[in-house]
Amino acid sequence: MQTPAPVEYERAASLEDAISSLQGRGPGARIIAGGHSLIPMMKLRLATPELLIDINDLAELSYIREQGDEIRIGALTRHVELLQSDLLAERLPVFRDAEELIADPPVRNRGTIGGSLCQADAAEDLSAVCSALKATVVIRGPEGQRVVGLDEFYVGPFMTAVGEAEILTEVRIPLRPGAGSAHEKVERRAGDFAIAAVAAAVWIDGGTIVDAGIGLSALGPTTMRATHAEELLRASSPSEELFAQAGTMASEDCSPLADSRGPVDYKRHLAGVLTKRALRRASARALKQET
Amino acid sequence: MQLTININGKPITREVEPRQLLVHFIRDTAGLTGTHWGCDTSNCGACVVLMDGRPLKSCTALAAMCEGHEIQTVESLESSGRLDPVQQGFHETHALHCGFCTPGMLMIARALLNENPNPTEQEIRTAISGQICRCTGYKNIVAAIRWAAEHEAATKQEV
Numbered sequence: 400m401q402t403p404a405p406v407e408y409e410r411a412a413s414l415e416d417a418i419s420s421l422q423g424r425g426p427g428a429r430i431i432a433g434g435h436s437l438i439p440m441m442k443l444r445l446a447t448p449e450l451l452i453d454i455n456d457l458a459e460l461s462y463i464r465e466q467g468d469e470i471r472i473g474a475l476t477r478h479v480e481l482l483q484s485d486l487l488a489e490r491l492p493v494f495r496d497a498e499e500l501i502a503d504p505p506v507r508n509r510g511t512i513g514g515s516l517c518q519a520d521a522a523e524d525l526s527a528v529c530s531a532l533k534a535t536v537v538i539r540g541p542e543g544q545r546v547v548g549l550d551e552f553y554v555g556p557f558m559t560a561v562g563e564a565e566i567l568t569e570v571r572i573p574l575r576p577g578a579g580s581a582h583e584k585v586e587r588r589a590g591d592f593a594i595a596a597v598a599a600a601v602w603i604d605g606g607t608i609v610d611a612g613i614g615l616s617a618l619g620p621t622t623m624r625a626t627h628a629e630e631l632l633r634a635s636s637p638s639e640e641l642f643a644q645a646g647t648m649a650s651e652d653c654s655p656l657a658d659s660r661g662p663v664d665y666k667r668h669l670a671g672v673l674t675k676r677a678l679r680r681a682s683a684r685a686l687k688q689e690t
Numbered sequence: 691m692q693l694t695i696n697i698n699g700k701p702i703t704r705e706v707e708p709r710q711l712l713v714h715f716i717r718d719t720a721g722l723t724g725t726h727w728g729c730d731t732s733n734c735g736a737c738v739v740l741m742d743g744r745p746l747k748s749c750t751a752l753a754a755m756c757e758g759h760e761i762q763t764v765e766s767l768e769s770s771g772r773l774d775p776v777q778q779g780f781h782e783t784h785a786l787h788c789g790f791c792t793p794g795m796l797m798i799a800r801a802l803l804n805e806n807p808n809p810t811e812q813e814i815r816t817a818i819s820g821q822i823c824r825c826t827g828y829k830n831i832v833a834a835i836r837w838a839a840e841h842e843a844a845t846k847q848e849v
Contacts, residue, residue: 401730408691408708408754431755438711438750439731451708453755479744503820505738505745505798589819590733 403441407450411457414539414568420452422541422564430454430566432475433509435502436518460513460568463487472570474513481525482507491532491572492684493580493598497524500582503590513567516552519559519621522592526553526622527614528582531598534572540565553621575610577603579685583673584616587660593617594660595669597625597649599677601632603685608632613645613677617660618653618670625649625674637682646675695756697722698766708754712746713737715753716763724764726793728822735821738794739763745801747820764793767800775838775845776800785834787825794821799835808839 411417421428427449431437440446454460460475463484470490472481481487482498501507501524515525516536529536530549538545541564552560561567584596596616602609611632613625628645635641650671657663683689694703697720704719713727716739725748728736732750739748740762767774776799779785786792795818802809802817809817814835815828823831 402711402714403709403752405707406709408752431752434752434755435732435747435750438752441709442730451752455755503735504817505735505747505820506732506750508744508746509751 401442403438404444404447406441406448408453409450410453410455414454414457414460414566417452417454417457417566418539418541418564420450421566424450426563428452430517432511432514433477434514435506435510436514436520454566465490465574468574470572470574472512472572474511474567474569476512478502478507478510478512478515479504481512490574490578491580493528493531493582493600493681496582497528497584497596497598500524500584500586506590512570516570517559517561517567519553519555519557520592521556521619521621521623522596522617523622524582524584524593524596524598524616527596527598527616528580529570529572530614530622530624531600531612532572532580533600533612534570536567537569537571538562538565539568544568546571549622550624556620575602577609577685579603579681579683581677581680581684583677583680585669585673592660595655595666595673597670597673597677599674599681601637601678601681601685603637603682606636608635608637608682611678613649613674615649615653615670615674618655618666620654620656623653625652625670627652628674632678637678637686639679642675642678642682645678646671646673649674691754693753693757695720695753695761696759697761698763699760706753708752710753711749712739712751712753712756712761713748715756716748716761719753722763722765724793726790728790728794733820733822734791735794735798735818736791738797738821740797740801743801743804745798762797762800764796767796774800775842776803776835778841779834779836779838780831783830783833783837785827785830787827791821791823791825795823795831799838802835803839803842807843809835811836 429448580600628648655666726736728734
């Protein structure tokens, strides 16, 4: 029987309330939202918080909206809401691609985008999606809020830039013209973490790729960007050869670990194939040629 | 901590540890053993109940997190001796063998039909993708949910 170790529990009535509880308690306090990463970790004693601060009542942290030249997503927005959002499907279709294959329907009813990013599991999908889209996150603490790019957000496996008395409150994704995005994943069975997955975004102007973002899941100790492949794509014209070359670079640059989901050479192979496929679909979407 | 959770429309108040999982609150504290406790790792779906109408794996929620919410378990389906169409469907199409996955399957099916009264086979398969039937009776489970959809529509027309 798996049961978490004894823990105290309180419900936050406001964001300020949650931050002040975190501040008062120190490192033993943890925020809980969907709980679908934290509760399994607590059962296995991989996490042993002394106090859980439940933020599920903070409805003000649950939204998906277009504001200026950004999409802003509240940290408590659940996977099912990301999956069903027509705004995201239209502007950032990579989200729906990814969400269709994240866990399973009951888990998607609970898990949140904030929790997914803060868990910082290298095999998690939304981290790669947000990296490819060059998102920033808003982190709120006792001294106010700061905005951090995802490259600085992931500081190591299961480690983020969120400090002890801080909460991730929002994900911001820049909207730029000529955008296309897509996600490709191979998993062992429905609902599993990826053997490997790739999120790609391209921004195309006048037949030239102005910028590209490639996020890799389960292909390194943390969520990785395929930066060499991104450089190759910049200022080039989209083509099958280019995407294949970018795939080769991603497969060389990633650093997967052998585990129960597969050996290193297989994962590198997937990195190449999935990068190519994701770029192909992202580009077709940017050029509105998707079949 | 003292906790009140509405289960099947009835408030149940108990003194529990904050670490208690919802599945144990339902089975051991409230005594409703219809909800099954399976893999304990949110993979198998045997423990699925509805929270505010949405399926939830009750092994991966603390009971404390469910206070103030409406929980529905498999016991809520039958009323005054009348089976819910999803239960009847499982009976008609032989959709259970050992029965361990059945409570979770029934609750997923109920939630699906509430949201989408006429699901396609693919929509049913997606809905049950977080449920494992180790007797591998998926084909008949899908048929049962289709049976329920068809007969529910017919019943509604009669009324």
